[in-house]
Amino acid sequence: MNIKTVILKLSGESLGDIQDGIILNGDKLSKIIDVIKELRKRDIRVGIVTGAGNIFRGRISQKIGVDSETGDYMGMIGTIVNCLSICSLLNQNGVNAKVISALEITNLVPKYSAELANNLLNEGNVVLFAGGIGLPNYTTDTCAASRAIDINADIILSGKNGVDGVYDDDPNKNKNAHFIHEMSYYDIINKNLKVMDQTAANLLKDSKIITKVFSMHDIDNFIKIVDGEDVGTTIKGAN
DSSP states (O other), X not given: OOOOEEEEEEOGGGTXXXXXXXXXXXXXXXXXXXXXXXXXXXXXXXXXXXXXXXXXXXXXXXXXXXOHHHHHXXXXXXXXXXXXXXXXXXXXXXXXXXXXXXXXXXXXXXXXXXXXXXXXXXXXXXXXXXXXXXXXXXXXXXXXXXXXXXXXXXXXXXXXXXXXXXXXXXXXXXXXXXXXXEEEHHHHHHTTOSSSOHHHHHHHTTSSOEXXXXXXSSTTHHHHHHTTOOOSEEEEOOO
16 A cells, blocks of 8 residues: 555543643653654655543543533643644654644634645645544544545554454453454444444545554554554445
8 A cells, every 4th residue: 555645543642641640741752753753754744633531531521510512622622732742842853743723723723724734734744633623522533534534645543552453342351352353434334333433434434545443552553554564453445
């Protein structure tokens, strides 16, 4: 597969240490920066979508009584914090990067548009997509799928913590859970699998965009996949 454009989908948890109460971990961020630098050396266009689980999660809003829509917006703002952090580190390491957001912050984060995203990518920037899709009740899965379509990405690299791909059951609870090597977006839709949300699967089901789900425990997995190694679970569309 000749990969020219990728979306890196990074969980918020992969950026910090939840147990220690640290929302951003320097060592983890440094490894992610190294991965992005390697991708850019290969002249691959890179877009990034992050979660915000290191800063704010929906269950927190439930506990404190904040309504769900406000909680979703708080999470979107958390992704802006994460994207600004990665962007700053990339620029300090000689990699041109820009943050654009579905939630605009005047004089800090410009408003997302597909045209702006592609222009920035074509100019050689890594583009960080913050603010989700700007609406409540949508996950970062949908944001990653939507942005991948907008920039004509070849692949979504979805790094996970604590799991090396997709299983037919939770491998942390069921030692007999079976690893799924390859599946389709239609499998996710028809079987209501929890690999990604249904909206994201529907967006991608008829596309040529591949999603790879794999462990971030070995940070080199990002590069291994781009270089053609068979790592993690492959999810494909109809085409």
